Amino acid sequence: MKRPHIITLAALLASSSLTHAGEVYTSAALYYADYRGGDVQVPGGGSYDDSIAGGLNVGYTTRDIVWEIGYLYMDDFEFDSPVLNNSQFSMQGPQISIGGQRAFGEKFALELKVGVFSWEAEGAYEGVDVGDVDKGITPIGTLNLRFALTKNLQLYGEYMYVHDAFLDDPLNLLGAGVRVAF
Numbered sequence: 001m002k003r004p005h006i007i008t009l010a011a012l013l014a015s016s017s018l019t020h021a022g023e024v025y026t027s028a029a030l031y032y033a034d035y036r037g038g039d040v041q042v043p044g045g046g047s048y049d050d051s052i053a054g055g056l057n058v059g060y061t062t063r064d065i066v067w068e069i070g071y072l073y074m075d076d077f078e079f080d081s082p083v084l085n086n087s088q089f090s091m092q093g094p095q096i097s098i099g100g101q102r103a104f105g106e107k108f109a110l111e112l113k114v115g116v117f118s119w120e121a122e123g124a125y126e127g128v129d130v131g132d133v134d135k136g137i138t139p140i141g142t143l144n145l146r147f148a149l150t151k152n153l154q155l156y157g158e159y160m161y162v163h164d165a166f167l168d169d170p171l172n173l174l175g176a177g178v179r180v181a182f
Helices: 003-018
Strands: 023-035 051-061 065-080 087-104 108-125 128-148 153-162 171-181
Touching: 023 065, 023 153, 051 087, 051 171, 065 108, 087 128, 108 153
Parallel strands: none
Antiparallel strands: 023 051, 023 171, 051 065, 065 087, 087 108, 108 128, 128 153, 153 171
8 A cells, every 4th residue: 555545544534533522541451471482493392381461551542443552561481391491581562553443332342453562572591681582563453342330441351462573473462451531
C-alpha cells in the first residue's frame, strides 16, 4: 500500500471515530507466557520453561477505535537441559497498538488490536548475568474480551501473540486484567 493510501485510511478511521466522545483509560494485566524456543543447539537437547508476564497500558478509545501505548515485562524463561544449568532470559519493552472494538450490550466488548513491541532481552548463562543478549521490534496481535463491572471499571481476558521474539521464535501470552476509564 502506498503512503497516500495509508494516510487516507488513517484519516477516515480517525474522522469517523472521533465524532463520538472518547475516553482515556489505564490498564494492568498479568499473563502466562509460553515461549517455544525452537532451534537450540545443545548436546542432550533442552527447552525453555514457561514464564509469567505483566503489562501496564494507557489508551484512548472511542466507540469503535482503540489506541494504546504500554510497557510489557516477561519474567525469566528458564532453559531446562541436562547440560546447561541456571540459564535463562527475560524480555521487556514498550509496545504501541491500534485496533477496533465492538460492544455487545451494556456489559461486554470484544477488542482486536495490532501493533509493535520494541523488546530487549537480558540473560544469564550458567548463573552468570550476561546482560543484553538480543533486542528487536516485532509485530504483535491482541484479542480481548471485556466485562464492565461499572461504567468506568472493566475486567478482561486477553490473548497476545508476539511474532518474532528472542531467537526469532514466537511468544503466546494468555492473561487477565483490569481497566479503569477516566
